[in-house]
Amino acid sequence: MKQFPDNFIWGSATSSYQIEGAWLEGGKGLHIWDVFSHTPGRTAKADNGDRACDHYHRYKEDVALMAKMGLKAYRFSIAWSRIQPDGKGEANPEGIAFYNRLIDELLANGIQPWVTLHHWDLPAALQVEDDGWLNPNTTEVFADYARICFAAFGDRVKHWITMNESWVMAILGFYDGVFAPGRKSNRECYLAAHHLIIAHAKAAKVYNDDFKPSQGGQIGMTNNCDWRAPKTNSPEDAAAAQRSVEFLLAWFTDPLYFGDYPQVMKDRVGDRLPKFTEAEKALVKGSSDFFGLNHYTTMYAAHVSEGGSANNYIYSNAGVYEDQHVALTADPDWEVTDMKWPVVPWGLRDLLLWISERYDNPPIYITENGCAMPDEMVDGKVDDPRRTAFLNGYLSACHEAIERGADLRGYFLWSLMDNFEWASGYDKRFGMIHIDFDTLKRTPKASAAWYAEVAERNGLV
Ligand code: GBH
Numbered sequence: 371m372k373q374f375p376d377n378f379i380w381g382s383a384t385s386s387y388q389i390e391g392a393w394l395e396g397g398k399g400l401h402i403w404d405v406f407s408h409t410p411g412r413t414a415k416a417d418n419g420d421r422a423c424d425h426y427h428r429y430k431e432d433v434a435l436m437a438k439m440g441l442k443a444y445r446f447s448i449a450w451s452r453i454q455p456d457g458k459g460e461a462n463p464e465g466i467a468f469y470n471r472l473i474d475e476l477l478a479n480g481i482q483p484w485v486t487l488h489h490w491d492l493p494a495a496l497q498v499e500d501d502g503w504l505n506p507n508t509t510e511v512f513a514d515y516a517r518i519c520f521a522a523f524g525d526r527v528k529h530w531i532t533m534n535e536s537w538v539m540a541i542l543g544f545y546d547g548v549f550a551p552g553r554k555s556n557r558e559c560y561l562a563a564h565h566l567i568i569a570h571a572k573a574a575k576v577y578n579d580d581f582k583p584s585q586g587g588q589i590g591m592t593n594n595c596d597w598r599a600p601k602t603n604s605p606e607d608a609a610a611a612q613r614s615v616e617f618l619l620a621w622f623t624d625p626l627y628f629g630d631y632p633q634v635m636k637d638r639v640g641d642r643l644p645k646f647t648e649a650e651k652a653l654v655k656g657s658s659d660f661f662g663l664n665h666y667t668t669m670y671a672a673h674v675s676e677g678g679s680a681n682n683y684i685y686s687n688a689g690v691y692e693d694q695h696v697a698l699t700a701d702p703d704w705e706v707t708d709m710k711w712p713v714v715p716w717g718l719r720d721l722l723l724w725i726s727e728r729y730d731n732p733p734i735y736i737t738e739n740g741c742a743m744p745d746e747m748v749d750g751k752v753d754d755p756r757r758t759a760f761l762n763g764y765l766s767a768c769h770e771a772i773e774r775g776a777d778l779r780g781y782f783l784w785s786l787m788d789n790f791e792w793a794s795g796y797d798k799r800f801g802m803i804h805i806d807f808d809t810l811k812r813t814p815k816a817s818a819a820w821y822a823e824v825a826e827r828n829g830l831v
Contacts (some may be wrong), residue, residue: 372720372766372770373647374577374768374769375772375779377675377779378481378659378778378779378780378781379442379443379477379735379779379780379781379782380440380441380442380443380780380781381441381442381443381445381482381484381650381781381783382398382436382439382441382445382446382782382783382785382786382802383444383445383446383484383701383737383738383778383782383783383784383785383786384444384445384446384447384785384789385446385447385486385489385490385534386427386446386447386448386449386452386489386493386788387401387403387404387419387420387422387449387489387490387491387790388422388423388492388785388789388790388791388792389422389423389425389446389786389787389789389790390419390422390423390425390426390449391419391420391421391422391423391424391425391426391427392426392427393418393419393420393421393488395419395426396426396452396462396464396465396466396468397452397455397462397463397464397465397710398449398452398455398492399451399452399454399456399457399461399493399495400451400494400495401450401451401491401492401493401494402490402491402492402493402494402497402502402504402550403419403490403491403550403792404418404419404491404494404800405494405497405547405550406550406551406552407419407423407550407554409417409552412793412795413569413792413793413794414554414794414795414796414797415795415796415797416666417795417796418790419790421810422462422789422790423787423788423789423790423805423810424810426468426778426782429471429472429475430475430595431812432786432787432812433472433475433476433479434479435604435786435803435812435814436476436479436481436785436786437479437480437481438503438814439802439814441481441672441786442480442481442482443481443482443483443484443486443780443782444476444481444482444483444484445485445486445531445737445782445785446472446483446484446485446486447486447487447488447489447491447534448469448485448486448487448519448521448792449465449491450487450488450491450492450493450515451491451493451494452464452465452468452469452577453465453466453469453515453519454493454515454518454551454586455493455495455807456493456495456496457492457493457495457511457515458511458698459494460496461518461522465508466518466522467670469522469523469653470522470523473526473527473599473745474526477526481527482528483523483526483527483528484530484531484643484737484782485519485527485529485530485571486531486532486533486534486592487515487516487519487529487530487531487532487533488512488532488533488534489534490534490535490538490539490543490549490550492551492708494546495702496511496787496806497551499805502551502562502799503540503543503544503561503562503565503566503569504540504544504561504562505564505565505571506565508565509565509568509569509571509572511574512569512572512573513572513573513575513576515568516522516532516573516576516577517573517576517580520576520577520580520581521581521762524577524581524585526585527587528541528564528585528586528587528588529587529588530577530587530588530589530590531590531591531592531662531737532569532570532573532589532590532591532665533566533569533570533590533591533592533595534592534737535565535592535593535664536563536567536570536591536593536622537563537593537594537619537621537622537689539562539563539566539803540559540563540566541559541689541690543559543562544558544559544561544562545558545559545690547690548601548793549792549793551753556642556690556693557642558693558814559644559690559699560639560643560644560690561644562746563605563621563622563625563646564646566622567625567626567654568650568653568654570591570654570657570658571650571653571654571657572593572653573589573831574658575657576655577655579830584814586660588660589658589659590659590661590662590735591657591658591662592621592662592663592664592737592738593622593623593662593663593664594618594619594663594664594665594722594738595615595618595663595665595718596618596665596668596669596711597615597665597667597668597669597714597717597718597720597721597724598610598611598614598669598670598671598696598698599611599630599668599669599670599671599672599717599720600616600670600672600760601670601671601672601699602672604673604749605760606672606673607671607672607673609673609695610671610672610673610674610695610696610697611670611671611696612827613634613671613694613695613696614671614688614694614696615721615724616634616635617632617634617635617689617693617694617696619725620632620635620728621635623725623729625651625654625656625659626654626655626656626657627655627656627728627729627730627732628655629642629646629651629652629654629655630646630651631646631652634730635693638693639690640695643692648741650676654822655681658732659733660732660734660735660737661729661732661733661734662734663722663734663735663736663737664737664739664784665717665718665721665736665738665739666709666711666738666739666740667707667711667712667713667714668712668717669699669700669712670698670699670700670701671675671696671697671698671828672695672696672697672698672699673696673697674695674696675695679738687751696742700712705756706801707741707742707743707760708741708742708743708744708797708798708817709741709794709798711741713741713760713763715763715764715767716767717767718739718764718767718768718771719767719768719774720769720771722734722768722771722776722778723771723774723775723776725776726771726775726776726777731775731776731777732777732793733777733779734776734777734779735778735779735780735781735782736778736780736781736782737782738782738783738784738785739764739781739782739783740757740760740783740784740800741756741757741760741800742764742791742798742800743756743757743760743799744756745757745788745799745804745815747804747813750813751783751813752804752813752815753815754815757815761783762768765781768781768805768817783802784800785800785801785802786801786802786803787801787802787803787804787812788800788801788803788804788805788807789801789805801815802815803815
């Protein structure tokens with residue numbers, strides 16, 4: 371039986387737009403995903419998050435299920451447009467009150483809140499009036515919003531995550547245009563990313579200067595990274611895999627740990643890649659107390675001399691492929707999830723070791739890992755063997771990475787419950803809890819003790 375470190379954090383994660391619903395309640399303003407999902411053709415079956423899991427109204431029921439599963443930590447995000455309906459100015463008391471109720475309910479059930487400030491739902495007014503993340507001033511506006519949250523919730527919240535997956539916001543939102551705000555530019559994506567990094571650093575500075583001394587928490591950034599293994603043992607493919615990870619992850623994490631973008635990106639992107647001033651480098655470097663990682667899958671990477679390639683997956687997954695000259699492929703023998711993402715547990719192990727080596731063994735939290743799997747109801751029950759197998763594989767990979775020296779301190783399963791899977795709508799089921807979206811009835815998958823069973827089998831309890 372495998373044993374994880376004693377104080378290892380076990381949790382699950384969600385995000386505001388994917389579960390809350392109540393899109394026009396509580397004084398909430400519209401955000402870019404409200405607008406995007408109501409724009410014809412942007413989401414599967416024209417699904418949207420208007421009602422989602424109705425968590426805004428049913429949060430008590432949801433916390434009770436978390437407690438029953440034995441969760442010790444819960445990562446959720448705050449909808450900026452509930453706190454500031456147009457993204458600026460006075461806080462909306464009803465928005466503050468909702469998150470106060472949720473946080474208090476979690477603590478009353480012995481569950482630590484881990485709070486993400488920005489999981490993609492930028493207030494629409496900031497997009498329409500200021501061009502959102504293309505405007506350098508949005509970094510200031512974000513820091514103001516963060517200050518409101520630290521002041522309101524920081525007496526009870528000790529773990530803050532500024533940005534969820536800046537790569538997704540920049541690439542899927544500004545290059546592929548398949549996510550809000552739906553733009554397609556190989557220049558804007560780098561500019562938006564630049565501002566996301568600086569916004570993170572400004573919010574971290576607000577926390578470190580004005581709140582950390584009295585509140586004593588931690589603040590960091592979460593980035594997504596799928597692993598890239600070289601397709602062959604040629605030196606060209608080894609370089610292609612390395613380059614691909616740098617364009618995906620080091621784009622964001624090199625600035626956090628070294629104060630600047632990877633050289634390979636500067637060389638290849640040229641003047642489309644913004645430059646940090648010396649003051650910005652100093653602000654950004656060292657601004658993350660921990661390494662937040664979201665990981666889902668692995669692909670093989672090969673060098674190509676011309677262009678690289680997009681692929682037929684739901685996401686481009688390649689970033690600006692014409693800047694990279696990398697072709698990504700999957701091994702046809704790999705099992706794939708409902709997202710068509712390959713299940714490759716060893717990729718997570720290798721990624722954790724890559725991070726540990728490049729950034730001198732930082733404390734890492736896996737803030738998301740999980741899979742979409744079919745979960746048909748039979749006689750009022752859900753059997754979920756493929757998800758259980760996925761978890762066993764990925765948790766074993768985590769364990770191996772720890773044994774080999776990675777400072778992995780926690781794991782949050784994506785997701786607590788089935789929810790609005792962005793452009794893919796409601797059919798992709800990532801949850802530990804099945805939701806019948808017609809009745810919004812909740813059914814734990816496999817059995818009520820499912821999470822506990824997986825944990826026990828892995829020696830986690
Ligand atoms: C996360 O994003 C989000 O934070 C969360 O809101 C979302 O619900 C969840 O994951 C599930 O999607 O095409 O095979 O190369 C995931 C970021 C980036 C992970 C693209 C998979 C491409 C896989 N994703 N990546 S593939």
